[in-house]
Amino acid sequence: MATIKLKVADEKPPSLPKAPTGIVGLDEITAGGLPAGRPTLIAGSAGCGKTMLAMEFLVRGATEFSEPGVFMMFEENADELIANVRSLGFDLDDLVTRKMIALDHVHIERSDIEETGAYDLEGLFIRLGHAIDSIGAKRLVLDTVEALFAGLPNEAILRSELRRLFRWLKDRGITAIITGEKGDGTAITRHGLEEYVADCVIVLDQRVRDQISTRRLRVLKYRGTAHGTNEYPFMIGTSGFSVLPVTSLQLDHRVSQQRVSTGVQRLDEMLGGQGVFRGSSVLISGSPGTGKSSIAAKFLETACQRGDRAAYFAYEESKAQIVRNMRSIGIDLEPWIDKGLLEIHASRPTHLGHEQHLVVMHDLVRVFKPAVVAVDPISNLFMAHDDAEVKPTLMRLIDWLKTEQITAVLTSLTSGGASPSELDDPLVGVSSLMDTWLLLRNSEIAGERNRTIFVRKSRGMAHSNQVREFVLSDKGIDLVDVYVGRDRVLTGSARMAQEAQERAAATLHAQDHERKLRLLASKRKAIEAQIAVLRAEAEADEAELDFIVAEQTLQNTIENRDNADIIRRRVGIARMNAIATGNP
Amino acid sequence: MSIVPAFKLRLYIAGHTAKSVAAFANLHRICETHLAGQYTIEVIDLREPPQLAVGDQILAVPTLVRCLSEPIKKIIGDLSNEARVLVGLDIKPSTQATA
Numbered sequence: 001m002a003t004i005k006l007k008v009a010d011e012k013p014p015s016l017p018k019a020p021t022g023i024v025g026l027d028e029i030t031a032g033g034l035p036a037g038r039p040t041l042i043a044g045s046a047g048c049g050k051t052m053l054a055m056e057f058l059v060r061g062a063t064e065f066s067e068p069g070v071f072m073m074f075e076e077n078a079d080e081l082i083a084n085v086r087s088l089g090f091d092l093d094d095l096v097t098r099k100m101i102a103l104d105h106v107h108i109e110r111s112d113i114e115e116t117g118a119y120d121l122e123g124l125f126i127r128l129g130h131a132i133d134s135i136g137a138k139r140l141v142l143d144t145v146e147a148l149f150a151g152l153p154n155e156a157i158l159r160s161e162l163r164r165l166f167r168w169l170k171d172r173g174i175t176a177i178i179t180g181e182k183g184d185g186t187a188i189t190r191h192g193l194e195e196y197v198a199d200c201v202i203v204l205d206q207r208v209r210d211q212i213s214t215r216r217l218r219v220l221k222y223r224g225t226a227h228g229t230n231e232y233p234f235m236i237g238t239s240g241f242s243v244l245p246v247t248s249l250q251l252d253h254r255v256s257q258q259r260v261s262t263g264v265q266r267l268d269e270m271l272g273g274q275g276v277f278r279g280s281s282v283l284i285s286g287s288p289g290t291g292k293s294s295i296a297a298k299f300l301e302t303a304c305q306r307g308d309r310a311a312y313f314a315y316e317e318s319k320a321q322i323v324r325n326m327r328s329i330g331i332d333l334e335p336w337i338d339k340g341l342l343e344i345h346a347s348r349p350t351h352l353g354h355e356q357h358l359v360v361m362h363d364l365v366r367v368f369k370p371a372v373v374a375v376d377p378i379s380n381l382f383m384a385h386d387d388a389e390v391k392p393t394l395m396r397l398i399d400w401l402k403t404e405q406i407t408a409v410l411t412s413l414t415s416g417g418a419s420p421s422e423l424d425d426p427l428v429g430v431s432s433l434m435d436t437w438l439l440l441r442n443s444e445i446a447g448e449r450n451r452t453i454f455v456r457k458s459r460g461m462a463h464s465n466q467v468r469e470f471v472l473s474d475k476g477i478d479l480v481d482v483y484v485g486r487d488r489v490l491t492g493s494a495r496m497a498q499e500a501q502e503r504a505a506a507t508l509h510a511q512d513h514e515r516k517l518r519l520l521a522s523k524r525k526a527i528e529a530q531i532a533v534l535r536a537e538a539e540a541d542e543a544e545l546d547f548i549v550a551e552q553t554l555q556n557t558i559e560n561r562d563n564a565d566i567i568r569r570r571v572g573i574a575r576m577n578a579i580a581t582g583n584p
Numbered sequence: 585m586s587i588v589p590a591f592k593l594r595l596y597i598a599g600h601t602a603k604s605v606a607a608f609a610n611l612h613r614i615c616e617t618h619l620a621g622q623y624t625i626e627v628i629d630l631r632e633p634p635q636l637a638v639g640d641q642i643l644a645v646p647t648l649v650r651c652l653s654e655p656i657k658k659i660i661g662d663l664s665n666e667a668r669v670l671v672g673l674d675i676k677p678s679t680q681a682t683a
Contacts, residue, residue, distance in 0.1 A: 107641050114672030116648075117607075117661035122598035123642040126630045152644065152660075 016224045019067070019139070019175040022060030023053070024366070025243030029219055029228040034200055037173040039166050041197035043180045043188045044204030048215055049236050050179040052088065053204070054141040055081070056241045057177055059090045061139045062100035067175075069139035070102045070131045074147035078103040088240045099135045104128075108151030115153050121161040125168060132174065140169065144179040149191050166196045188220070199223045205231070214356060217243050233393075235352075235359035239367070244359050244396065255279065260372070260407055263302030264295070266468065266479035267438075267453070272461035276436050278371070279405040280459070281398050283431060285379075285412040286440030291451050291472055292411035293317075295438070296374040297326045297333065298477055299409050304336035308371035313361055314346040315380050322346070330476035343368050349380045358397050365406065373401060374409040398433045410434070435459045440470065443491050450492035452482060469495065591615070591623035591650060591673065598630045598645045603662045607646035610663035618675050648672070 018032035058069035180189035336342035597604030
């Protein structure tokens with residue numbers, strides 16, 4: 001058999017002609033809608049939304065697909081129905097006036113009826129045929145045809161007439177929804193309607209777990225077409241029915257190269273200098289009071305400042321409280337709310353089942369089209385329910401946000417403790433879905449608690465491995481380098497004290513150094529002076545020497561001359577003597 | 585005594601089927617037997633003016649409706665079970681029906 005593949009809008013044509021329901025999510029699960037021209041059975045217990053689903057099918061058929069429809073009701077009357085669906089924003093009166101929808105209330109009370117022989121339900125057929133012809137209906141709802149079983153005594157006749165009815169509807173090419181009450185035990189419907197409506201069976205279910213009810217939808221059977229077989233949570237919200245849309249099972253979403261700032265400059269610096277990728281998912285986890293919400297709020301404010309739309313799903317604080325509290329750290333969200341760029345949706349986690357919270361998110365995101373979504377905290381939303389369905393549900397959310405190129409900031413509350421182990425994080429199992437994971441911690445040193453932050457992972461970018469101290473003040477969020485050294489990491493006033501101490505030590509050291517320098521300098525001067533003296537002495541000695549030498553030379557010269565004079569003189573004397581003696 | 589009939593009966597049929605023909609014949613016979621001179625019968629073929637079916641909430645055919653005397657009773661089927669027709673019309677049979 002072919003593998004079941006969930007349809008993405010523009011894939012190959014569906015195997016059967018389909019009548020789109022226009023109901024968010026349902027058309028994806030059924031790969032295009034209900035079987036066109038055939039009846040579909042919607043089964044479920046009382047109050048699980050059969051009538052609403054059927055009504056929305058008609059209203060959307062009439063308004064979005066130009067297929068008028070007949071709503072034939074056997075239980076509620078027309079006024080009640082109109083009142084009930086008005087809460088979904090459908091104006092039936094208007095549609096009836098415009099002949100887009102015809103309402104017909106069939107009232108049966110068994111006590112009024114006496115059976116006196118063979119009969120058939122031709123009256124119903126004629127009435128239905130007339131209603132269909134009066135507005136050219138292509139769609140029909142019978143809600144719920146089982147009331148006939150209570151009203152008409154002869155079940156054998158009724159069964160054969162129902163069989164004829166569904167064949168008749170098929171022959172007329174009417175796309176019909178037949179609703180049916182859930183039967184006891186494993187029976188799909190109380191009176192076995194599934195026996196007649198064999199083409200498509202959708203089962204609705206309402207379950208209560210931990211006092212929270214969740215509605216689910218499952219396509220039990222869809223002849224001749226592939227369909228999703230899982231149970232999908234759904235919700236009846238203010239804009240109608242929505243089944244939690246199932247995104248494609250393939251991991252093929254577009255990725256953006258664009259980066260968006262977290263609003264904290266130094267945090268951006270830690271994330272490769274530019275912040276996170278648009279459309280990525282950021283998990284901020286930390287124990288209570290580590291500042292997760294503050295970072296999330298800053299992120300949203302920054303998005304608004306860029307002109308992007310942002311949605312904040314808060315599950316701990318009310319809207320007014322968030323605005324007030326964020327103002328205390330210099331984040332003013334109010335102007336953005338007023339401008340319509342920021343939407344804060346606050347509700348209690350226990351208000352709805354976690355899947356229904358997702359449906360609410362889907363609804364809001366679809367309508368509001370934000371570029372950034374914050375869920376604060378996602379852990380409360382999901383981890384209250386300790387079941388195995390959480391991960392796929394969360395995966396669907398994250399996957400869907402990525403497909404829509406919406407940047408998601410999810411905060412996760414970890415159990416307390418100064419340095420919680422990573423496994424304490426309830427979301428550790430889904431962290432693999434996250435692109436960026438910021439870990440916030442409280443570090444308790446010297447009688448005070450300080451916040452630290454580090455980037456645990458961040459795909460696709462060089463990111464800092466440093467632990468930073470994370471400071472919240474009325475000026476906003478700032479990151480400060482922590483003191484790292486001597487096997488210690490210090491934060492807060494301990495860091496300041498240490499820094500001051502080091503500054504003092506450094507000053508002292510510098511003074512000492514200068515003193516030494518000065519000492520050396522003066523010593524050198526002394527030596528230089530000595531050198532000068534010695535040199536002067538040497539020069540003096542040299543001069544003396546020269547003088548002596550010169551004197552000596554002079555002496556010699558003089559002596560030589562004197563000698564010569566003497567000799568000359570002596571020679572002269574001798575000559576004179578010789579002359580005198582007569583012996584020259 | 586009174587000329588105004590106490591039983592204003594309306595028989596809904598859908599075309600001239602075997603069931604509708606049988607129902608009319610049965611009705612006529614029962615009325616003649618038990619309500620001679622006190623009844624009128626109006627036969628409405630739903631195929632002709634279908635809008636009427638909405639007002640009287642007719643699903644099954646043939647359906648016999650007793651108007652004018654409250655409460656309105658609906659008797660469905662071809663009226664072959666005479667005893668039940670009489671119960672439905674709230675008529676005391678002139679000859680005691682078998683238990």
